[in-house]
Amino acid sequence: MSSLLDNSGMSERAIEIAGRVERFVRETVIPFERDPRLGPHGPEESLVIELKELGRKAGVLSPHILEGGDHLTQRETAAVLIRSGLSPLGPIACNTAAPDEGNMFLIGKVGSAEMKERFLAPMVQGRKRSAFFMTEPAEDGGAGSDPMMMLSTCEQDGNHWVINGRKAYITGADGAGVGIIMAKSGDGACMFLVDLPDPAIRIERVMDTIDSSMPGGHAVVTIDNLRVPADQMLGQPGEGFKYAQVRLAPARLSHCMRWLGACLRANEIATDYANRRMAFGKKLIDHEGVGFMLAENRIDLKQAELMTYWCADVLDTGAYGTTESSMTKVAVSEALMRIADRSVQCMGGQGVTADTIVEQVFREIRAFRIYDGPTEVHKWSLAKKIKRDWERSQ
Incomplete structure (x- = not known):
């Protein structure tokens, strides 16, 4: 393992998992850094699928999530994720990349059993990518570093909620299978889980940015009368x-x-x-x-x-x-x-x-x-x- 990292105070299970992740990234993933499927908006989906399949075969896919759904401690997670980052492609191959890693953590912490089965399980298995829809376009005056400026709205209509708005810098929206959307109701911010793609969620463009490691790049998105069943809201209205x-x-x-x-x-x-x-x-x-x-x-x-x-x-x-x-x-x-x-x-x-x-x-x-x-x-x-x-x- 990397000679510059200190394993003192680290659990044996974390050291073992981190060692496997580092060997996999160094021996298997790094050779893909010259793959022609790498573009300005991140690796193409075929490369993402191939890398995750290699991670699955090596037993290092979602290595921070244990059998039964338990999560490594944050200290243990650090030992593992640092090693996955030794290549820009490592987090993709190990399924520890943003925004999926954070989205999996959130659903695992607060999602219902049904949400975990429908949305979380395919993400942990590396079958679906995800996107987190919070930031909004600066030209609209919407939410950026200050989420209280959120302009996207959600209104209840029977047993559904209807969401409208625009979002920007949405990492991985292009090609994602799961979305977490934040919007504002009369009670405050709300958060919803949705299946992607959806015809009511339109990608206006994928932005040209200085970075290029994240699948799907960063998109500007319009949400036009998206209907979401009420049971796909995380928690209660206003708890977003x-x-x-x-x-x-x-x-x-x-x-x-x-x-x-x-x-x-x-x-x-x-x-x-x-x-x-x-x-x-x-x-x-x-x-x-x-x-x-x-x-x-x-x-x-x-x-x-x-x-x-x-x-x-x-x-x-x-x-x-x-x-x-x-x-x-x-x-x-x-x-x-x-x-x-x-x-x-x-x-x-x-x-x-x-x-x-x-x-x-x-x-x-x-x-x-x-x-x-x-x-x-x-x-x-x-x-x-x-x-x-x-x-x-x-």
């Missing part, structure tokens, strides 16, 4: 934000896990390059400017790992971990950006080519600094908490 909180911190943290794995790999590639490449009479690693960058990478990697496990431990107490996950998202995403940037810089011209995945990791991490809340929004939220805590202490 409550359930969003259940999903929020674990899904935010799992992003940190997967992209930490990607940056471990980028640093490995940059380190190997610096120890082989000669310039001005000696190896790049022996030039202080390069050697110091790799030393700083090692420091940032360890700090990111420790923050990730710290937040996981908080979530394992049963707490929402909203503050802790905000702190972790800021610290880890910013550290990973530095690591990815230095890895590119250490490799010079080679670092900006697609000859290795270092260039892709740089693009993906740049997007991650915005996804699941930009750094500035998390800092603003933390500052508000600092003020509240101070006021209470007076």
Whole structure:
């Protein structure tokens, strides 16, 4: 297993599962990184299916979900998801990718038995992908970092709810089989589970974005008089934000896990390059400017790992971990950006080519600094908490 990761305090089952995942990603998945079915909007569906079938045969499909539906602890999940992230394709092959991983967690926590059988089971089995419909187009003035601005509506009509609105940046909507839709009723936000595709949900376009690792890309979607049976609402009317909180911190943290794995790999590639490449009479690693960058990478990697496990431990107490996950998202995403940037810089011209995945990791991490809340929004939220805590202490 990766020599830079610490397994102290980790359960034996997590170490064993993480080891299998790492071997699978390194030996089986990485060779697919040059597959021609990789495009600007993510891997084509045929590649997704092939990778998941390989994961199924290797016994590492949905490795964080145990037989009977039990979930690894968040600390254990971190050990596994970090290893799945060693390739941008690893989370797809292991079925630990966003948004599916977060959606599976949510349905597993709050879904009814019928919902779990109908919607969750095929997702855990890797038979269906999913999408989470919350964010709305900026030009409409809809919900983005501030979900309270939600414009999409839902109105009850007999034993159905009728949903209307537009959504944006909906990861994986193109090709998804399950959707979780948030909309606003008179009682507040509501959350619904729906089968996809549905003629009432129209993909306007798949956006061209800086990242390219997620199947289906990121779509702008129109929802036009979508009728959803009342028993497909999660919880009661007005409880949508409550359930969003259940999903929020674990899904935010799992992003940190997967992209930490990607940056471990980028640093490995940059380190190997610096120890082989000669310039001005000696190896790049022996030039202080390069050697110091790799030393700083090692420091940032360890700090990111420790923050990730710290937040996981908080979530394992049963707490929402909203503050802790905000702190972790800021610290880890910013550290990973530095690591990815230095890895590119250490490799010079080679670092900006697609000859290795270092260039892709740089693009993906740049997007991650915005996804699941930009750094500035998390800092603003933390500052508000600092003020509240101070006021209470007076």
